[in-house]
Amino acid sequence: MTLREMCEKCKKLDPKIWIASYVLISAILLYWYPPVQISHFEINNVTSNATLENQYRMTLAQILGGGAVAIGIYFAWKNFIIAQENLKAAQEGQITERFTRAVDQLGNDKVEIRLGGIYALERIANESDKDYWQIMEILTNFVRINSPVIDWDNKIQELKTPSSEHIKDKCKVRVDIQAVINVIGRRKYFFGAGEQKALYLRHSKLRMISLFDALDGAHLIGTDLKGAHLERAFLDFSDLIGATFNGAYLKKTEFTNSCLNMAQFEKTDLRWAIFKRCYIKKAYFSNADLSCANFSNADLTNTNFSNAVLANANFEGSILIEAKNLTVDQLSKVKTLYKAQLDERLEAELRAKGYSHLLDVKPEDEP
CATH class of the missing domain: 2.160.20 (Pectate Lyase C-like)
Structure with a gap:
C-alpha cells in the first residue's frame, strides 16, 4: 500500500477514532515522557525531581492541549464544509423542484x-x-x-x-x-x-x-x-x-x-x-x-x-x-x-x- 493510499484510507476513518487515539497517546505521553526526561539529570532529591517532572508534564500538557484545539478547529471546519455542501444540495433540490x-x-x-x-x-x-x-x-x-x-x-x-x-x-x-x-x-x-x-x-x-x-x-x-x-x-x-x-x-x-x-x-x-x-x-x-x-x-x-x-x-x-x-x-x-x-x-x-x-x-x- 502506497503512502497516498494510506492517507486516503485514514481520511475515511470515523473522527471519533482519531479523537480517542489522540486522547490515549496524550495520556501515555503525560505519564511516560516526563520521568524519562528527568532520569537523564540523575537528580537524587525527591522534591526537586517531582517539581521538575511536574514542569515537564505541564509544558507537555500545554502542547497537547494546543494540538487538541487544532484538531477541534479542523473537525469544526470539516463539519462546516459538510453542512454547506448539504445546504447547497438541499437548495439545488428545491430549485429543481421549483423549476x-x-x-x-x-x-x-x-x-x-x-x-x-x-x-x-x-x-x-x-x-x-x-x-x-x-x-x-x-x-x-x-x-x-x-x-x-x-x-x-x-x-x-x-x-x-x-x-x-x-x-x-x-x-x-x-x-x-x-x-x-x-x-x-x-x-x-x-x-x-x-x-x-x-x-x-x-x-x-x-x-x-x-x-x-x-x-x-x-x-x-x-x-x-x-x-x-x-x-x-x-x-x-x-x-x-x-x-x-x-x-x-x-x-x-x-x-x-x-x-x-x-x-x-x-x-x-x-x-x-x-x-x-x-x-x-x-x-x-x-x-x-x-x-x-x-x-x-x-x-x-x-x-x-x-x-x-x-x-x-x-x-x-x-x-x-x-x-x-x-x-x-x-x-x-x-x-x-x-x-x-x-x-x-x-x-x-x-x-x-x-x-x-x-x-x-x-x-x-x-x-
Missing part, C-alpha cells in the same frame, strides 16, 4: 397560473446561474410556440372584413407573452455580458408588444428577431446593439432613444417607424422600406442604405457622415434633411441638382 413546477405551469390553460410559472422562472434565473440560460431558452421557445407568425396571420384571415378595431381585438398581445417579453427585457445578463449566445425569437409575432411600459429600456443585445412581427411595438430606450431584424415587420414601431449600433434591418418593413435620437452607427438598412420613417436627431454614421426606400423619411438634425451606398436619388425623395450632417460630396450634389430646400427649409413639426 419543474414552474415549467408545468407554463402549459396550464389558466393565464393566471401561466403567469405564476413565468415569474417563478424569472426568480430562479436570478438566483441560479446554472439554470439561467436554460430558462431563457424556455421563455423564448414559449413565445415562438405560442405567438408564431402563421398563427397570427390565420387569425387575420378568419375575419372576412377586418376593420382596425376587429384586428386589434382579435390579435392583441396575450398577457403571458407580454410578461415573457418583460422578463427577457429586464434579465440580469445580456449578449456579450454574461450570455455567450443571442436570444432566439425568430419568426415570433409580437405585434403591438410593449417593452417600455414595464421597463426603463430593454437589454436585447444581439437578439435574433428575423421575420418577427413587431408592428406598433414600443422599444423606446432599448439596448438592441447587433440585433437582427432581417425580414421583420416593424411598421410604426417606436425606437426612440434606443441604441441600434450594428443592428441589421435587411429587407425589413420600417414604414412610419420612429428612430428619434437613436444611435444607429454601422447598421444595415439594405433593401429596407423606410418610407415616412422618422430619423430626427439620430446618429447614422457609417450606416448602409443600399437600395433602401427613403420616400418622405424625416432626417432633420440627423448625422449621415460616411453613410454607405446612400445616393442623391434616394435623398431627393426624403421629407427633409434640415440641419442634417452629410458628406460634403453628397451635400454639394444635392444642391447642384436643385434639392437645396431639403437642406435649408425647416419642415413642419411632427407629433
Whole structure:
C-alpha cells in the first residue's frame, strides 16, 4: 500500500477514532515522557525531581492541549464544509423542484397560473446561474410556440372584413407573452455580458408588444428577431446593439432613444417607424422600406442604405457622415434633411441638382 493510499484510507476513518487515539497517546505521553526526561539529570532529591517532572508534564500538557484545539478547529471546519455542501444540495433540490413546477405551469390553460410559472422562472434565473440560460431558452421557445407568425396571420384571415378595431381585438398581445417579453427585457445578463449566445425569437409575432411600459429600456443585445412581427411595438430606450431584424415587420414601431449600433434591418418593413435620437452607427438598412420613417436627431454614421426606400423619411438634425451606398436619388425623395450632417460630396450634389430646400427649409413639426 502506497503512502497516498494510506492517507486516503485514514481520511475515511470515523473522527471519533482519531479523537480517542489522540486522547490515549496524550495520556501515555503525560505519564511516560516526563520521568524519562528527568532520569537523564540523575537528580537524587525527591522534591526537586517531582517539581521538575511536574514542569515537564505541564509544558507537555500545554502542547497537547494546543494540538487538541487544532484538531477541534479542523473537525469544526470539516463539519462546516459538510453542512454547506448539504445546504447547497438541499437548495439545488428545491430549485429543481421549483423549476419543474414552474415549467408545468407554463402549459396550464389558466393565464393566471401561466403567469405564476413565468415569474417563478424569472426568480430562479436570478438566483441560479446554472439554470439561467436554460430558462431563457424556455421563455423564448414559449413565445415562438405560442405567438408564431402563421398563427397570427390565420387569425387575420378568419375575419372576412377586418376593420382596425376587429384586428386589434382579435390579435392583441396575450398577457403571458407580454410578461415573457418583460422578463427577457429586464434579465440580469445580456449578449456579450454574461450570455455567450443571442436570444432566439425568430419568426415570433409580437405585434403591438410593449417593452417600455414595464421597463426603463430593454437589454436585447444581439437578439435574433428575423421575420418577427413587431408592428406598433414600443422599444423606446432599448439596448438592441447587433440585433437582427432581417425580414421583420416593424411598421410604426417606436425606437426612440434606443441604441441600434450594428443592428441589421435587411429587407425589413420600417414604414412610419420612429428612430428619434437613436444611435444607429454601422447598421444595415439594405433593401429596407423606410418610407415616412422618422430619423430626427439620430446618429447614422457609417450606416448602409443600399437600395433602401427613403420616400418622405424625416432626417432633420440627423448625422449621415460616411453613410454607405446612400445616393442623391434616394435623398431627393426624403421629407427633409434640415440641419442634417452629410458628406460634403453628397451635400454639394444635392444642391447642384436643385434639392437645396431639403437642406435649408425647416419642415413642419411632427407629433
